[in-house]
Amino acid sequence: MYKKKWFGKLTASALVCLVVIAAILIGIFYFNFISRKIYEDSTDHLSEVYGQVNRSFGAFVERNWGILYSWSDSAALNGADESTVPEFISREREYWGFSEFYFISADGKCVTADGTAGSMDLGKDWDILTLQGEPVMAGETLSDGQEIIVFAVPVPHAEYNGFGFDAIAISYTNADMANSLNVDSFSGKAKCFVIHNDGRVLISTQTGGNVFGNYLTYLNAAADLDESDLARIKNDWENGSAGLLQCKIGDVDYCIQYQPVGYQGYILLSAVPQNVVSAGFLSVQKITMNVLVIIFLLLGAALFTLLLLRSRKQSRKSETELQYRERIFDVLSNSVDDIFIMLDSENHNVDYISPNIERLLGIPVSEARDNIKVLEKCSPGGNVVIPKEEFAKIPLEGNKNWEYEYVHQHTGERRWYRMTVYNMVIRDIKKYIIVMSDRTLEQQMNQKMREALNAATSANEAKSNFLSNMSHDIRTPMNAIVGFSVLLEKDAENPDKVREYTRKITASSHHLLSLINDVLDMSKIESGKTSLNVDHFSLPELLEELNIILMPQAKAKQQEFKIFVNGTPPEQLVGDKLRLNQILINLLSNAVKYTPDGGKIDMTVSELSRPAQQFVKLRFVVRDNGIGMSEEFQKKIFSPFSREISSVTNKIQGTGLGMAITKNLVDLMGGIISVESAPGKGSTFTVELIFTVPEEDESDLWFSRKVKRIFVVDDEEDVCTHVKEMMSDTGVEVEYATDGTAAINAIIDAHRHGNDFDVILLDWKMPEPDGIQTARLIRDKVGHEVPILVLTSYDWSEIETEARAAGINAFMPKPFFTSTFWHTIKPLYTPDDDVKKQDAESEAGIMKGLLFLVAEDNELNAEILTEMLKMEGADCVVASNGKQAVDMFESSEPGHFDMILMDVQMPVMNGYEATGAIRASSHPEAKTIPIAAMTANTFAEDVRDALDSGMDGHLSKPIDMSAARELVSKLVKRSGPDAENKGGDNR
């Protein structure tokens, strides 16, 4: 197809060329023909003109000779009065216009009419004049150098004023003669000469004078005539022949025409530039030719115009169609997210670019059109996005794909484009057509799929790891339980071994329980069912509990564990103490777990800010110098089932859920948690949480208890000042000393002055004397009136006996809190100091004699509970489901059961339904009988659900009897000795 078009174009071009060549040849032929014709006519005209000039000149010569002959015959010169001659000549000169009149003698002398004598050598012409009796025309140079033309005729010898003469003559100047030769034709550019037949110039029409001496010589020197031409000219002139020739003189082409004058061999020669000859001749022919040319040109112009108009029309139509298509394409491209570009393959200039590039990439069309490399601005890494070398490798009519990410120049949005480059030839010009297709959604989808796949893979791996870990972690305690249970049966008769086995079974059970709790906790959190149980709690108590829990663990690994409080954070807070405790225990347990023996662990609590009066933001920083974590692991430490793999961690048990639970709890409480760590350099976890601060009780407890002055003794002055700072708001005066001796002296001094301190706080571990020694000395000097408290970070159980013997009244954990201090000293100021002891004792036997209705579908659990209650001196009746429990309660006598322990998940009727039925029953104690949930569902929402169903409390399975005792003491109103009897009755 392409070849056919090419052949068609070639044929058309050849035809056009042939026509043009033919037209040119015809034109040249016609032009030459016309030129030759014009030239021939022009030279004919030239000959005709100068023939006329020649005839005129001949007439002029004849006239002059005629005048002279007439004078020779007239009386004016012959025999007349000589005195009249001058006047006659003057009159005649004025009439005929000659310059001078001469009488000429045979010896070459001459005299004018006024008698002026001179010489006039006519040479050979004199012979013609006198011997042949013919008139002559000759050139003569006067003594002053003036050149004249002389016309002379022979006359019979005569005399004039004594001057004998044989001829008379008149003369003309060259200028006078030139006038007789000049013609108006040829624009004054024709030169005309009268020359001798040897070339000497007699008369010249040269404007301004004559510089030509011999024209034949001049032609020989100046014209491009060869010897034969010159010989022909010379021959013509000698023979009195006319002729015409063309020659170049200088840069000008001349027509030279010559013809004999007819007298004495004189030649009339004219030299006219050829262009003047043609220009001045037959203008009609020229005009005709010009008209023809003009007509031809007009026809050509008309044809050209027609073709041009057609071409333009076609071009306009094509342009319009092209514009339509371009417009449609623009609109189309604007509505799609694909960018279209056409580049020139040579220089990569942009031929077309779809306008949507501005919308899609934020690049102005004009900017991209100027330089396509502007696209590289959009590449996030500044990559080459128009790889020219790669383009060049694309085969003709082939294509190649690239994918690049682009950043929208205005919005910063990142989009992915697939760039497909087609290598094409359009009208014999190689072009690259680029289609940039938006693949952002596809890319995002692929990315998400990859992420999902990775996540799934990771989750799968994590869960596989988890299951693997769990399998190991669960089997380990289970193996212990099963193993020791077998041993227990075997050694049932050996009390020591039974105690040892049961202790190990209990430990393994607790471990297994914690594992199960973690898993359940995580599951609960992940399912989004976790909620907070917000209530008032004491920060000091929480810290004390943490100290109690963690200290033994740290002590077991010879680790130093301390809790610091910066500033004066509020002691009473509103929040979920249980979850906070869980968070901090997790962090601290991990710190203990992953810190080698002898390491250091501390926790610092500080108040950051108070967003409002009723809120406080606290920061808890748990720091250890343990094994630390890799940077990689820090990124996923809060992900579930994540445990760093190392030789150290592999020896440490865990589900990998602790930190995930911690993170989720912190998130749930609206806080943030972060970690800084490095392998071998320990870890620092920071938790920031916001708590509500309850309104403070303004009653003056301290003064009512007569605590006005206290004395603090600690070798760390910071502790002393901290206590002073903490007590500053209470109005209690604080004095301190940093060693025992100084303290003793101050206290003794105060005692002597009758101004004893109200309380003395002693650090336990001080340089000599230590806290106990100091206490002992104080008691020796000042007696037992002043309460002495030991302030310590350590477990004081090992020194409690010695300390109390030394006179120490109570122990207080560090850090110092006013509330803790108050709670510690409050019993010391109670009138009956034994109340506390009595309460404790009474709590220990709270269940004695009580009868419980236990709703439990699991027989094993029911049996265990039955036995445990028996151990507490209580008894129980077991119902195997809720319905049975309801029935048993309804059928019981009022006061028969002291309390109902209700399992929640039971067949027939669950615990909630049963509770509702009981509360709804007509039993007199339906509304008052204490009912406690007894379930493995231990979350806050479980507690709330229980309370909502009408229950009064909640006990977690497995049942912790101390918690059970506490709950019972709270719910059961003992009515005296009857209770014991009732219990006994039921048993």
Added chain:
Amino acid sequence: MKKKCLSALAIITAVVMLASCSGFTRTSNNSGNVTLTLMGKTTDLNKSYMTRIFDLYQKSTGNKLDIISIEDDDYEMVAAEKFESGDTPDIFLHFHNADLNRFNIEDNFYYLNDESWVSDLTDGALAYCLDSSGNLLGLPFWESSVSGCYYNKTILDSLGLKPAATQTEFDVLCQALSDTGRTPICWPADGCSWMAQFGLDPIFADDPELLEKINKNEIAYSDIPDVRNMVEWISGAAEKGWFGSNYLNEGYSDISGILGSGNAVMTFIWDTWFYTDFDAGNKYSIDDFALMPVFLNTTEGGTYEGGNLNMMMVNKNSGNLDAALDFLSFCADDDNYNAAFDGISTVSCFKGQKSNIQSEMVTDAADSVAENERVSTAASRIIGYSAEDVLTALDSMFRGKTDVDGCVRLMDDYRIAEARMQGADGF
């Protein structure tokens, strides 16, 4: 030797005869010897014809000449100082040029209009020595030449051509020569600075008012159409090839070869050049050359430039005024000046001057010279005129750096700058 003896005898005889004449013996108190002071440039005073006339005078009259010879380069300054201080000579030698104005002519010099020898001066010499008011300032006593268009008549004859008598004919002649493949004019643009001044001479010599105005800085070249006509003609001639193809690289030393070889047919120069610089070993000899006027489109009939003549000027305040005038008359005596200029190649300043050698070229063109000769006006009378500056301006035009009007402006600029340097009034 014999010739020398005869010459000396002739001189002595002439002196005796002269001494007996009363025509030049203005001073009656010749009983006592008079010593006249005469100041001139060293080089000028050492010219043979000068030393001859000095010797002749002293021997003939018994008077003494105290020759004050001043180095050429210091002459103008030293002489001016002497005139200012009153230390003035009786006779002062100076060319009639613009520098003469600084000597306060009217107050210091005697007008020689009525001297008996005036009628013996050639027209050219007389014209040279007249000031703008027609007063004769000095006696021209110097070697002279005629500058004109010297052409190779042999070549012209061989081409069937004749010399031009008018500017029009000259243009035709140049074109006719050019048509024959000859270079019409030898115009060595690289250093031959005098060419254009021949064209300027007629403008200012024929119209003294123009000269006065331009010297008062009331007009400039650009205000004078003929100046532009001349420059335009020169430009056109160069463009038409009338100067040849290598004229920009040709200088003074090339003229001899160019003319002698026939490569160029004409040039604008002076007759004595043929005796001093033209190489006789060339194809063409001095006999092949003839003289016609210079045509530079400033006068239809063409022009010749007369020579620059050293004038003997008389201090009108001299105590020896009569003796000084007598000295001039002595010099203007035909026998004396013929004795002095015997054998010297020069154009005659005196009509009776016969002993000098005059070129045949000048002699043949005597009528034309007499009709068209002009005093060297441009070079000597225009304040600030520098032939070199004109050459520079023309060179800019030849090389296409400026056009005709620009060339005229450059000529003006250079002239005015030079005049200012000289401290001329009105600039």
